[in-house]
Amino acid sequence: MLFKRIAHVCLHVTDLQRSLSYYKKLGFTEVFHFTRQGRDFGRYLQLADQCYLEVFEEPGRGAVVNNGIVHFCLETDDLDGLMAHLDVQDVAYTAPKLGGDHTWQIWLQDPDGNKFEVHAYTDRSMQMHGGTMEADW
Secondary structure: OOOOOOOEEEEEEOOHHHHHHHHHHOOOEEEEEEEEOOEEEEEEEEEEOOEEEEEEEOOOOOOOOOOOOOOEEEEOOOHHHHHHHHHHHOOOOOOOEEOOOOOEEEEEEOOOOOEEEEEEOOOOOHHHHOOOOOOOO
16 A cells, blocks of 8 residues: 555644644644744644644634535544543534444544544445445435
8 A cells, every 4th residue: 555544634723722722622732833923823633543633723714614625523432432522521522323334433623624534434334344335425
């Protein structure tokens, strides 16, 4: 294989501190800071081993616009435990749904409107077994 994994996802946010607070509630930790002309404007955040989120403040960027990348997805081994944690942190999420790929999923939305998925594989998940899934959306 030419590539090992997706190294990071990058987001533009309107308020860096607000976004850092949100993602830290989800368990992300800061790895390093970005400055521009001496001003703090970004962070490199780690979620898991070699799994990163890059966040840059762009205060006047306007509404979230989808330019082809629809969302990113985080994986968990314990969806119930994660939802309990999100409840304590007062982080909103959708009801769990078993997708057509036989993987449990919930959806979250950050303070800037970036939507993302969290999923938990099952013993029937197509990501492990392949096949064809008829989309229902």
